[in-house]
Amino acid sequence: MPRPARTTPSRRALLGSAAVLSLALGGLAACSTSEETQAAAQSTAGGSSTYPLTLTSPFGETTLEEKPEKVAVVSSVDLDIALSLGVVPVISPLYGEAELDPWETTALEGLGESDLTTYDSTDGVDYEAIAAAAPDVILATSGWTLDEDYEQLSKIAPIVSFQGADGLTGMTWAERTAEAGKALDLAAKAQEVVDGVAAKFEAAAAAHPEFAGRTYTYAVIHPEQITYESYDGSDTSFFERLGFTLPAAASRFSAGNQAVSRENVDVLDADVLLVGYPFGDEGLLTRSALESDALFQQVPAVAGKHYAVVDDLVASPLAYPTPLSEVWVLDQLVPVLATAVAGS
Structure with missing residues (x-):
């Protein structure tokens, strides 16, 4: 089903094909992330992942030799997942004139940041820009063109992918968050995020x-x-x-x-x-x-x-x-x- 055009550009501008959501985020490329802020956000998560860690996908396997510190994302869903886990990506996509979504602005402010380093995703994933950011891992649990991008991206860093042949559309946001949490050694934090959202819905229903x-x-x-x-x-x-x-x-x-x-x-x-x-x-x-x-x-x-x-x-x-x-x-x-x- 076609996606809606917007009069005011947004990261989630829906761009014409039901199969492809061009995911980007707003704000111009900017400052570096705050390691102190991220460390504080992650300190409550606890570590349970064991490395080396094999990351599977419908397109192959990659291996994380140690806990990643620098995270790149290739979709807006993965950006939101990273921010929810207290991680500010070293690079994220930006589609044309798009703007940052309000919940992302709030999350960034909570992590002591106001800007993101971005690449222009108008023509798709920019492999060179991602490589230049030197990430330890790439979150692509909602990578709509991962079937085309996997080979090139896997040469840059291990990839956290959606799981299963229908995982691109079949996985829930909670499942994607859990997958990212496991790779980033933030499984406890991921569960905390999922439980926090559930609590909000329970409170709204009770009210x-x-x-x-x-x-x-x-x-x-x-x-x-x-x-x-x-x-x-x-x-x-x-x-x-x-x-x-x-x-x-x-x-x-x-x-x-x-x-x-x-x-x-x-x-x-x-x-x-x-x-x-x-x-x-x-x-x-x-x-x-x-x-x-x-x-x-x-x-x-x-x-x-x-x-x-x-x-x-x-x-x-x-x-x-x-x-x-x-x-x-x-x-x-x-x-x-x-x-x-x-x-x-």
Whole structure:
């Protein structure tokens, strides 16, 4: 499915192909990382990894001879994982005019940093720039072009890859974080990160008991169709951890059958209906066009004011979660969901 263009460039600008998310981060190449800050952040993690450590991938094996200190990343998901573990990468990708995401800015500030050394990823992974940074290891648990990049990257440093033939899309952010934690001798810290996110969701669910048992539908207006995102079998964990459930209609959709026709928008009905318009004027329908459509207005959730819009800035991190973005999205969406449930 195509990814939404943005009027304001962002690291997660969604760039046209469902198979490739061009992952980059903002800010110009800048200062060195703070070894003291990183050491303090990592000191609570404990060390359990044994080196030499063989790192496996669908494309081959590499070996870490000792605990790595200098970490490079090739995707925004891996950047977020590194930052969540208290590690500021020696180099990260930057796509064109993209900007740093707000949760990354916060994480960097917490680690005593404000800038990142970057390379321009407009034309893909810059092997020379990564080699010049002399990393001890390369995080690529979400490397969308790792099948093409593995051979060259493995000549630079050992690679922490996604696992399994379907690992690129099949692994959760928690599994990727655990994989990175094991390689960096930060397994305990990785578990702490995962548990911390879970605690945030538990607290949000406890604060909003009205969410429990409510059905929800999430749809996105893509250029060629209205897409039913919350189908039975998709990753619905974000909403389910808050207590929401899927309506019966969700079982009618799948990864290969997500299109909703304009004449059949009533299938979107649920206790709460969320719709994203990240493509703007390039979408099949603009927000104003859909909201003024007579059939859409007759959907019970819409008529009962249980319909809400998912902000453009939230749509992408909701689709591609990380240990940092999950909590940020939670903060953004909980008020929206509360209002939609209340019908106000």
